[in-house]
Amino acid sequence: MDLTKLLKDQIYFKIVNFFHENPASIDTPRGVAAWTGETKNDSKRALSKLAHLKILTAHRVSSTTAYSFTRDSKLIKKIKAALKKGG
């Protein structure tokens, strides 16, 4: 996974940056869309991909899927470096 390349896409940058700055946050696509200023559908797609890449953890229940930041410290370090490059 090329994080730097992924984070060149603004929506991924915004979402990853949001969770990096707020690692305690757990939110739905609607909530994340509100924090990042993106649309709910675009956020949903990006969140799903980020969960697939294990950058986020998906908490699936019947009514929605919520997302939280990874707890993998090595990955978090990589994310931090990539965000710095992307920023």
Place this chain on the structure above:
Amino acid sequence: MKKVKEAGYEEKFFHKLLKSEDLKKEEKILGSFFKKPAWWMIESIKKNLPNFKNTSLAKCKIFKKSTGRKNECLQNLYRAIRKAKNTKQVQQFICPNNISGFCAPIIQGDKIYGYIGLCHLDAKIPAKPLGLFTNFISVLVKDIQKELELSKLYETIRPRAIALSTVHTIHRLISSTLDLEELLPRIARLCMQVMQANRCSVKLLDKERGVLRPVTTIDLRTKRKLYPKELKVGRGVPGKAVKTGRVLKSANFLSVPLIDEEETVGVITIYDKINHKSFTPFDQEIMMTIAEQAVIAIKNAKLYKEQEDLAISSIKSLATILDTRGQAAFIPRTAFVKIVIAIGKEMGLTQAETRSLHGAALLHDAGQIFVPDEILSKPSKLTGEEYRLIKEHPAKGAGMLEPTKYLKPVIPIILHHHENYDGTGYPNKLKGNQIPLGARIMAVVSAFLAMVTPRSYRITRTIEEAKEEIGRNSGTQFDPKVVSAFLKIIEQKEIRDIIEEEYSHGSDQAPKGSDIF
């Protein structure tokens, strides 16, 4: 503390003013009327008088060369600054080289944030442009103040809004399950995420024994499974939190009792923040809110479990009554239930759908209780009237179970388990997907087991022959998708072993009660 915050604010304010592009533009416009204007800006004077080191005055010839003249110049500036401070008005002055300058206080209300000045003027500035400049500074100060207030508000409100949204999401996540085994680890994991903690334990109170029973303990620092011990109420941090009914907080733990009105359900304790920082009062507030939601979710799940247990007991009792009746049409129940459930899972049924299918599999022939024994055990061909009575058993079974609310999703499966995929079955001649999937599954398994079960009045088929027969009727009597799943399942060793074991008891033996529930 307040003073530190205020100092930070002034620093930010002054920094913004220094970097203001609008101010730079204004300085350029006003400065363009003079040869070599020298702008300076200093923060409000507290103890020490400014030395103008970091201002453009440092480049001034007087400042650079002559100490005596420099002091004279400085005294001149200080006088103007003091006067500006006292009068809160712009002050013009003439420096030792007979050059004009002015000093304007950066003021908002009673508060002076600093002073802005201009030296090296060829002549005194007329009152009007000076007035315009001081007005401009006043507007700029207001703008910066607003910007800082907004930024402060954003910094204060945003984390709280994010936390509130998180708490709301957690509420949705934990209230979406009624399964305690799923709920408790979920609560623990969510608490660890929100608190950014390494460990979380959830203990439930056993009131009769006065102990806290550990139900979930997760520690991200270890991969091995943890086996925490029971804790007496009053012992250890969680025990004390439960005994006192109060939150216990230290640098490395936060223990929150799960209390609903006056009843204590248990306790959540989180340990060790990943950044090694201490738990804060804000963490405590968040955890208390989550705990309030967790109590409701746990109580709902417990209540649901009690109701489910009650319903399961009823189903088991009913199944036992049915089992005690000599049924010539007996189909081995354990094999029937297991194959039905296995097909359901293969076809991707949810947990709730599988549970309904399970109940239906146990009770599918409950309506046979209304059919006289002599008809059920009749070895010869049934008369028209007898067959009519037999055909009534799905509807009678469904009707019998109808008053039990818990069995509501089970009833359509029981009612339609004798329908055929092509619409030739009974009681309603339903076709294809009109027939509930559970009923379509039971139709296949029922037919298969009937073929392989030894009967005194006909030849028993082998498993392979029965499979072929089922395959032949795919798309007519049976749903092809169910047949496909069945043919896959029937090859499993576990299923073959169950069938083998059931038939080793012989067909005339009463079926054993199912232990699946």
